[in-house]
Amino acid sequence: MTGDHDHNGHGHAHGHDHDVTQHDPEAAERNKVPFYGQRMYAIRELLVEKGILTHAEIQAEIDYMESRTPANGARLVARAWVDPAFKQRLLDNPKAACAEMGLDAASLTELVVLENTDRQHHLVVCTLCSCYPRAILGRPPDWYKSFAYRSRAVVEPRAVMREFGTELAEDVEVRVVDSSADIRYLVLPRRPEHTEGLSEEELAALVTRDSMIGVTEARRASPTPTPASAA
Amino acid sequence: MGRVVSGASQALKPGDRVRVKDQLRAGHVRTPAYVRGKLGWVERVHGEFRDPEKLAYGGDGLPRQALYMVGFHQTDLWQPHAESRRDNLYVDIYAHWLERA
Numbered sequence: 001m002t003g004d005h006d007h008n009g010h011g012h013a014h015g016h017d018h019d020v021t022q023h024d025p026e027a028a029e030r031n032k033v034p035f036y037g038q039r040m041y042a043i044r045e046l047l048v049e050k051g052i053l054t055h056a057e058i059q060a061e062i063d064y065m066e067s068r069t070p071a072n073g074a075r076l077v078a079r080a081w082v083d084p085a086f087k088q089r090l091l092d093n094p095k096a097a098c099a100e101m102g103l104d105a106a107s108l109t110e111l112v113v114l115e116n117t118d119r120q121h122h123l124v125v126c127t128l129c130s131c132y133p134r135a136i137l138g139r140p141p142d143w144y145k146s147f148a149y150r151s152r153a154v155v156e157p158r159a160v161m162r163e164f165g166t167e168l169a170e171d172v173e174v175r176v177v178d179s180s181a182d183i184r185y186l187v188l189p190r191r192p193e194h195t196e197g198l199s200e201e202e203l204a205a206l207v208t209r210d211s212m213i214g215v216t217e218a219r220r221a222s223p224t225p226t227p228a229s230a231a
Numbered sequence: 232m233g234r235v236v237s238g239a240s241q242a243l244k245p246g247d248r249v250r251v252k253d254q255l256r257a258g259h260v261r262t263p264a265y266v267r268g269k270l271g272w273v274e275r276v277h278g279e280f281r282d283p284e285k286l287a288y289g290g291d292g293l294p295r296q297a298l299y300m301v302g303f304h305q306t307d308l309w310q311p312h313a314e315s316r317r318d319n320l321y322v323d324i325y326a327h328w329l330e331r332a
Contacts, residue, residue: 110277110278112277127263127265128261128263154265154308154320155309155312155314156314157314157318158314158315158318159314170315170317171317172317173317173318173319174314174315174317174318174319175318175319175320175321176318176319176320176321177300177320177321177322178263178320178321178322178323179323180261180262180263180322180323180324181261181277181280181283181298181323181324181325182277182280182283182298182323183277183298183300183323
C-alpha cells in the first residue's frame with residue numbers, strides 16, 4: 001500500500017469490477033455506507049496516511065475484538081458452578097479468577113460478578129451508553145445499545161425480562177445494575193436444575209450471553225431421552 | 232472490593248444514606264438524570280478512579296474520585312409506577328455527586 005491510495009471509500013479496486021447494481025438496482029441502496037461509516041473510513045485512511053497506524057495493526061485489533069466471545073464468560077460460569085472455591089475467587093477477585101482461566105485479564109476494565117440466587121436476580125444495563133464486559137462477553141448485542149432497552153430496563157425490568165421469556169416469581173428481588181462508570185458487570189446465572197451429571201463443558205453450553213446480562217436464566221438441560229417414566 | 236479510599240473525612244461506607252446532588256451539568260456526565268435528587272444508600276465501595284468527567288475533555292482526571300455503588304428502592308425512583316416494592320436499582324456514582332442524607 002504505497003502511494004497508490006484508494007479514496008473511493010472502499011479499498012478494493014481490483015481492475016475488473018463486479019458491479020452488481022447492473023443486475024440488481026436495489027443493491028446500490030442496500031450497500032450504501034451510512035454517514036458514520038464513511039466518517040470512520042475517512043479517519044482510518046487519514047491515520048494510515050499520517051503513519052500513526054498501519055492497516056495491519058487495525059486489522060489485528062479487529063481480529064482481537066472478534067476473538068472475544070460469550071464462550072469466555074460461559075467457561076467462567078461453568079467452572080464456578082462445579083467448583084465452589086473458584087466461585088468464591090470469582091466473586092472476591094474476578095480479575096485473578098479470569099487470569100486463572102487463561103482470559104486476558106490485563107485488558108479488563110474493573111469487573112464485578114453478580115451472583116443470581118433463588119432470592120435475587122440481577123439485570124445489567126448501561127443507561128448512559130453501552131458499557132459492557134467486552135473482555136468476557138465480546139461485543140454487546142444491538143438491543144443492549146438500543147434506547148428502548150436502556151430506558152425500559154431501569155423502569156420496568158420485569159416487563160423487559162418477560163419479553164425475553166423470563167418470568168420471575170414475585171418474591172424474587174430484581175436488582176437492576178446500571179453500569180454507568182468504571183465498573184463492568186457480569187451476571188453469574190443460577191445453575192439449572194437436573195444438571196448434576198453434566199460435565200463442565202456441557203454446563204458451559206447452557207450459559208448463554210443473555211443469561212450473563214441477566215435478561216434470561218441459563219438454558220435448561222435438554223431433556224435427555226430417559227426411560228419413559230415421567231414419575 | 233477491599234480497596235482503601237483516601238481522604239477518609241469524606242469517605243462513605245456501606246450502609247451510609249446518601250442523596251444524589253440534583254444539579255444540571257452539561258457534557259460528559261456519568262450520573263444518570265433519573266437518580267439526581269434521589270435518596271439511596273451506599274451498597275459497595277469500588278475504590279478510586281480518575282474522574283471521567285475531566286478525562287473526557289483531555290484532562291488528567293486527577294484528583295481521583297471515590298466511586299460508590301449506590302442502591303435505590305424502585306419505589307423511591309418511580310413512586311407508584313414501580314413494578315414491585317421488592318425491587319432495587321444500583322448505579323455507580325462518584326463521590327462529588329453525593330451528599331450524606
